[in-house]
Amino acid sequence: MSAAPGPEARAPAESTYCADHPERETQLSCNRCGKLICASCARKTPVGYRCPQCVRKQQSKFETARWYDYLVAAGISLLLSGLAGALLARLGWFVIFLAPTAGGVISEIIRRAVGRRRGRYLSYVAIGGMLLAGVFNLSLWGLIYLALAASTVHARLRSISI
Template sequence: MEATAEVIYCANHPDRETTLRCNKCGKPICSKCALLTEVGYRCRECVRGQQAIFQTAEWYDYVIGGAIALVLSGIITPLGGALGWFAIFLGPIGGTVVAEVVRFAVRKRRGRYFAELVGGAMILGAVPVLLLPLLLLLLFGGAAGLGRLVGLIWPVVFLAMAVGTAYARLRGLTFR
């Protein structure tokens, strides 16, 4: 008695033979389409469908989060940068404060591009603070203006640390 196995092909790549199936929907998938999850291999559609459950942000949450990050960044960047090399340690604290205030304001709802928006808003909020010494250099010139440019190092370090921390706190874990 011979056992013949039925040949199945990937649903997304009809030219590829496979023996693998999604453990949720049962769709045949090749190794390129399969995503390893904690419960086994799943197709991208099932993983996206599961992730969509967690994306609860409304359109106005993006506006609220961006506005709060913009204002808070404009306030904390000069304060954090004025403390010199302490900016290395205070940047993550500033980013945590911004992320948690934003998270509280949007009632802990999450959006797919929310972390990127808050990070961008933080950078935009700090632009006026960072461009002021450049403007003074252009207007008045001289060695005093160059000294102000050197003074931009710590605010930029603070901002980079704060944006990275806020992004990490708001991003969470995602599967791509």
């Protein structure tokens, strides 16, 4: 009877190989997802070694908006929301159906105008523009328009507001 090591005896050793390069042995692992990474896969970050996937995921959350994107977002929402609010407030209760649509159109125009760049405060700036325009349109339906359209814009712009 020979006591040759079975495959189960070797199993723990296999788990010290890089997840993307099965032939490379490594002691490093990503400190975010725990995946094993070899020296060429590891990315040194201020918080330790990470795998390329986690680094990429992190980078997509970075601010990419330029300063003028905020001006563009504020200007568009001020102008368009001012117009939409003034028009829709005259329609009475129809505003309940049309305000979210107007908010959707306004956010789509803003998204395109800023080249889909991301900014931490873009949705707040857009809502600020809408509120400013709303000051000139103070009426019951004007306020209802503002509440519905602004919440739509906030929800739609969340994807570019990090």
